[in-house]
Amino acid sequence: MAFHSRGGNTRRLAEAIDAGAAEQGASTHLVDIENVTTEDWAILARSDGIFFGSPTHIGGPSASFVAFAEQTSRFQPSAAWADKLAAGFTTSAAMEGGKLGALQFMLALATQHGMLWVGQALRAGWNTSKGSLADLNRLGYRLGSVAQCNADEKPADMKESDVLTAAEHGRRMARLAQKLHGVPAVAEGLR
Numbered sequence: 001m002a003f004h005s006r007g008g009n010t011r012r013l014a015e016a017i018d019a020g021a022a023e024q025g026a027s028t029h030l031v032d033i034e035n036v037t038t039e040d041w042a043i044l045a046r047s048d049g050i051f052f053g054s055p056t057h058i059g060g061p062s063a064s065f066v067a068f069a070e071q072t073s074r075f076q077p078s079a080a081w082a083d084k085l086a087a088g089f090t091t092s093a094a095m096e097g098g099k100l101g102a103l104q105f106m107l108a109l110a111t112q113h114g115m116l117w118v119g120q121a122l123r124a125g126w127n128t129s130k131g132s133l134a135d136l137n138r139l140g141y142r143l144g145s146v147a148q149c150n151a152d153e154k155p156a157d158m159k160e161s162d163v164l165t166a167a168e169h170g171r172r173m174a175r176l177a178q179k180l181h182g183v184p185a186v187a188e189g190l191r
């Protein structure tokens with residue numbers, strides 16, 4: 001998982017996804033994209049799947065995430081990331097707030113590398129008169145996992161439904177990696 005988080009909200013979502021994938025038997029690794037080490041690049045290179053994550057900044061990914069994306073262009077000529085699974089997650093203060101723009105950037109990054117996009121399979125919640133903020137996938141995103149975090153609250157205040165929705169995305173990624181690559185490959189590294 002390669003992600004940026006300035007204030008901790010996106011990190012909290014990353015940790016939920018990570019826990020979901022680990023629960024499904026995947027070996028996982030969190031990469032801080034502002035400090036990518038040589039070992040981190042090596043781990044990403046041998047991973048079966050990579051989650052990309054960023055806060056939503058001005059309707060798109062953060063500048064740090066864009067800088068990371070540009071760094072990955074060196075893997076394009078050899079198609080080193082081709083056929084890996086890819087998925088995305090983001091957090092923002094507003095209910096929508098431009099999260100779609102951030103996720104679409106990550107989708108474009110994945111397809112630039114020939115990766116296979118894994119969306120959120122949970123159906124949209126909170127879309128009937130009986131629905132509530134507690135519904136899984138309350139914000140109705142299928143492209144990736146998202147959390148809406150009030151600007152005056154802390155990562156610990158993140159809505160449980162957003163955390164649980166993200167964890168399911170992690171489990172889904174791990175299950176698909178196992179189908180594609182078999183259990184031993186996943187044990188080596190879904191990131």
Ligand SMILES: Cc1cc2nc3c(=O)[nH]c(=O)nc-3n(C[C@H](O)[C@H](O)[C@H](O)COP(=O)(O)O)c2cc1C
Nearest residue numbers: 005006007008009010055057058059092093094097
């Ligand atoms: C420079 C900047 C730009 C932002 N732009 C948006 C935005 O366009 N829409 C939105 O809803 N929230 C926006 N926010 C709020 C963040 O998306 C939100 O606080 C997010 O959860 C922060 O994640 P982090 O704690 O992982 O850094 C912005 C915050 C910053 C610092």
